[in-house]
Amino acid sequence: MQKAILNGQVIDLKGVPRDEYQIIYEAGIHSKITCGHCGDFVKLYLGIHDRPHFFHQQSNINSTTCSEYMETTYQPIKKVTVEPTTSIEHNGFNIPKSRAIQSTATIEKSINWKEPKSINRLPPYSKSALPNQEFLNLNLDSSQYNAVTATDGPLLIIAGAGSGKTRVLTSRTAFLIKEQMIEPKNIMLVTFTSKSAIEMKERLIKVAGLTPQQIHSLVTGTFHSIFYKIVMHHEPYRWKSTNLLKWDYQKEKIIKEAARELTLDEKEFAFDQALQLIGYWKNTLLPPELIKPKDQWEERVLFLYRYYENRKKEYGLFDFDDMLVGCYHLFLEQPDLLKRYQERFTHFLIDEFQDINKVQYETIKLLSHTTKNLCVVGDDDQSIYAFRGSDPTFMLEFEKDYPNARIVTLSQNYRSSHMIVASANRIITRNLRRREKKMNASFNNGQAPFFFFPYNEEEEATMIVTDIKEKIKDGAAPSDFAILYRTHTASRAMFERLAQSNLPFKLEQDSDSFYNRRIVRGLLAYLHLSKDPNDTDALGHVLSSLFLKQNVMNDLKAISILEDCSMIQALEKITNIQPFQQKKLRKIVPMFSRLKSTSPITAIEMIEREMGFAEYVKKNGNEGNTIEKGSDDIRDLKVVAKKFKHVQELLDHVSHMVAMNKEMKQISKHYTDAVQLLTIHRSKGLEFKHVYIIGTVDGSIPHDFALESLRNGENEPLEEERRLLYVAMTRAEESLTISVPEMRRNKISHPSRFIKEFL
Known part of the structure; x- marks a missing residue:
């Protein structure tokens, strides 16, 4: 059904701009839309696979009859008038945009709904003929078996996504102890996280049959935990835990x-x-x-x-980084001590080697110098932690330090279906600086990954939630789903839509609300002061954006009391500031009272341009952060603001979402069956039946900072961004859905250069 009644007026989806669909969708949620034939409430369907349409909430109603009635009774409308918006940004220019539509032909582009597009031209599936070997009641393919049994000298195991590297590490450790008769105390097994270390120990007992005593003797843990034990043992007074x-x-x-x-x-x-x-x-x-x-x-x-x-x-x-640096210098400064450790440890196993940093690598190189029995496991295609100092060069150039190193490649993906693996292969092979490899899938479900094309972030979130609900109705569990994004801010709309639904979901514990971001909080402070001119907390943020010291607050309080005026009015009366600052304050103070009577989007633009907030963002919004920029935060806030007519509605929404974020982080700790909201970085090492990757456009992934680096002649940041997309894609087991929004942050977006060949 393409027509329905809202506020006494006929809505024809053929005559409504695409950017109004989300507003209409939310009106339907609040039972504000009815069928002109039967009078029952209807909602707007915004999903991935079917075109937008109105549908009855009651399943027993004959929608076909209602649809035919609406089409024949209500003739196509020539003009649709919706709330005006100010402008749309395109190629750096703000173009005025009216929402009074004269004819359906003039809005053809804005209402164009694209069918989802499957990834095609993939190679046919052929089942791998890798022979299996039995070890510890485990089936190992031939590559895995070679990696387990090659125990002498340096060994580089290139373990592609889903290739069973944990099984290999567990089996190799057991092989050393049970077959090679290596004492567990002579083995150092380094994992990337404490959780991985615990999981490895459990597998060694359950699967490999090692005794608790053997596990206790085995030196296993993260670099931090192992190196800290070493420095604390030899210099206990310097490294007391109370000083951490x-x-x-x-x-x-x-x-x-x-x-x-x-x-x-x-x-x-x-x-x-x-x-x-x-x-x-x-x-x-x-x-x-x-x-x-x-x-x-x-x-x-x-x-x-x-x-x-x-x-x-x-x-x-000392801090956590000092544990690593301190251990390295301890060995350099005490060569006799280093020699004792070199003689004690005969075998080293290092997991997630692609994410090793310089201090970790140099320390391990010192320790393994005598025996050279260093086994490292990783995948250079999954090196995504450059901001922490991780460097795939150590893996790519391993043979320079270890010329006699043996290399085993695990190329069988046991996690993802053939079409997901083949698609990910096509993405990552575009990287120039990588070890040549091609992953093969162990099964094929015939389901190709596909792209869908929402209008913007709001519609993207709605369509994904609709799709998840449909899959759950067909038997899937909430924990089967993960929604992945490049940065925390990209999850704002997704969080809000999930909070609006009845779906259980989990988010990362360190992901604060978008509205608590420094620039967002600073801009919202102006709106709070327009409603309450004595809000001292908001005023503190405004003082910073006006380049005034915080001690001005005491003067404002005194003036407010002595002259019986609001704190905002007191701003005009400050005397111990520069003349140009006084002039600026006299200009902007009267504007505060005007903010509350305008639409939120207009108010934000007034704060930004007329009240000087843009100048503050330009000077302070990006400092020290190549990933998140203050100007981007403002654009994200404008996307939200467009949904509301009044400033108070926006402020109420913000308060509710901040509270929801805090509440969900507490509640979701106890969820065992929930949709996962994750950054791509946090998803590494995890797997889900159904994965959604959102915001796959230039500026998001690849991120703007990588594109800027490319313009300056640096290619490595762009290659890491491509590796990020590869990691995201290879989290999926059965289905992979990639979102390519037409608009991002109120600007026309362009599909990620990483996926253009598919489109």
């Missing part, structure tokens, strides 16, 4: 002391990004004296770095 800076707020407290010496605004400086950069420097073995800052940002962070290291040394403190 375990939380970011503890580290921030120290660097904020240094920030005061630089007179940096504590509310505005990106301390989290500064700590990340400091961690990167430490993991790449760059002490402060070796760093040559590239810009003012790095100069400031270098000052914080020096202060941070000196203050830790003064108080005997």
Whole structure:
């Protein structure tokens, strides 16, 4: 059914712009749309596989009769008038856009709904003829068996996605102990996470039949846990656990002391990004004296770095990065101690080798120098942690340090269906800097991955939730689904739509609400002050965006009391600031009262352009962060704002979503059967029957920063972005659905260059 009644007016989907569909959809959820024939409530269907249409909530109603009646009774409309919007951004220009539509022909492009498109021209499936070998009641294919039994000298195991590397590592460890009679205490097994270490131990007992005593003797864990035990054993007073800076707020407290010496605004400086950069420097073995800052940002962070290291040394403190650096220097400074460890450990097994960083690699190289029995397992196509200092070069150039290394490639994917594997192969082979390999699937379900084309982020989220509900109705479980995205902010609409549904879902514990982001919170503060001119918390954020010191707040409070005026009115009366600042305040103070009476989208643009917030974002919105930019946050907020008529509606929505985010992180801890919301980075190592990848457009994946690097002649960031997409695709077992929105952040988007060949 293409026609229905909303607010007493006929809606004809043939005459409504595509960007109105989400508003109509939400009106249907709130029972505001009815059928003009039977009078019952109807909803707008926004799914992936069928065209948008109205449908009756009651299944016993004859929709065909109602549809025929609506088509014949209500003639096509020549003009549709919906709430106006201000502009649409295209190629850097803001183009005024009216929503008074004169004829259906003029909006053909905006209402064009595209059929989902399957990935085709894939190679035919042929079942692998890899012979199987029996070991410990496990079936190992020939490549896996070779990786398990090649125990002498350096060995590089290239383990493609889904190739059973955990099984190989477990079997190899058991083979060393049970067949080669290697003492467990002489084996070091390094995993990427503590969870992986626990899982490995459980498998060694359950599958390999090792005794708890043997497991206890085996040295296994993450680099941090193993190296920390070493330094704590030899220098217990220096490495007492009570001196560990375990939380970011503890580290921030120290660097904020240094920030005061630089007179940096504590509310505005990106301390989290500064700590990340400091961690990167430490993991790449760059002490402060070796760093040559590239810009003012790095100069400031270098000052914080020096202060941070000196203050830790003064108080005997250390952080997690120091565990790695400290162990490396311990061995360099005490060669006799190093020799003892080299003699003790005869075999080394390193998991997720593609994600190793310089300090980890150099330390392992020292330890394994005597025996050279170093087995490393990884996949250079899944190296995605460059921001932490991880470098696939150590894997790509392994033979330079170990010329006699044996190389075994695990090329059989036991996780994903043939068409998913074949599609992922086509994506990743475009990377130039990689080890040549081709993964083969162990089964074929005949279901090709496909693309779908929502209008924007809002519609994208709605269509995915609809599709998940349909699959659950057909027998799937919520835990079968994962929705993957490039950055946390990309999940905003997805979170809101899932919160609106009755579907159980889980999100990452460190994913804060989009509305708590610094720039978003700062802009929303203007709207809060328009409703309550004495909101001191909001005023604190506004002072920062006006480049005023926080101590001005005391003056404002005093003026407010003495002159019996609001805190906003007091802004006009401040005298101990520069004349140009006084002039600016006199201009913008009257605007606060106007904000609340305009539409949210208009209010945001007024704050941005007329009240000077854009200038603040330009100077402070991007500092230290190549991934998330303040201007992007504003565009994301505008997408939300377009759905509401009044400022208070937007503020109520924000409050509700912030509360929901906090509540869901608590509740979802206890969910065992729930849809997963994950960044691609966090999805690594996981697998799901059904995977959705959202926002597959240039600027999202590949990210803008990688495209900027490419323009500057750097290709590696773009190759890592392609590896990210490869990782996302290979999380899927049975079905893979990739979203290519037509609009992103109110701008016309372009399909990711990684998928253009498929389209």
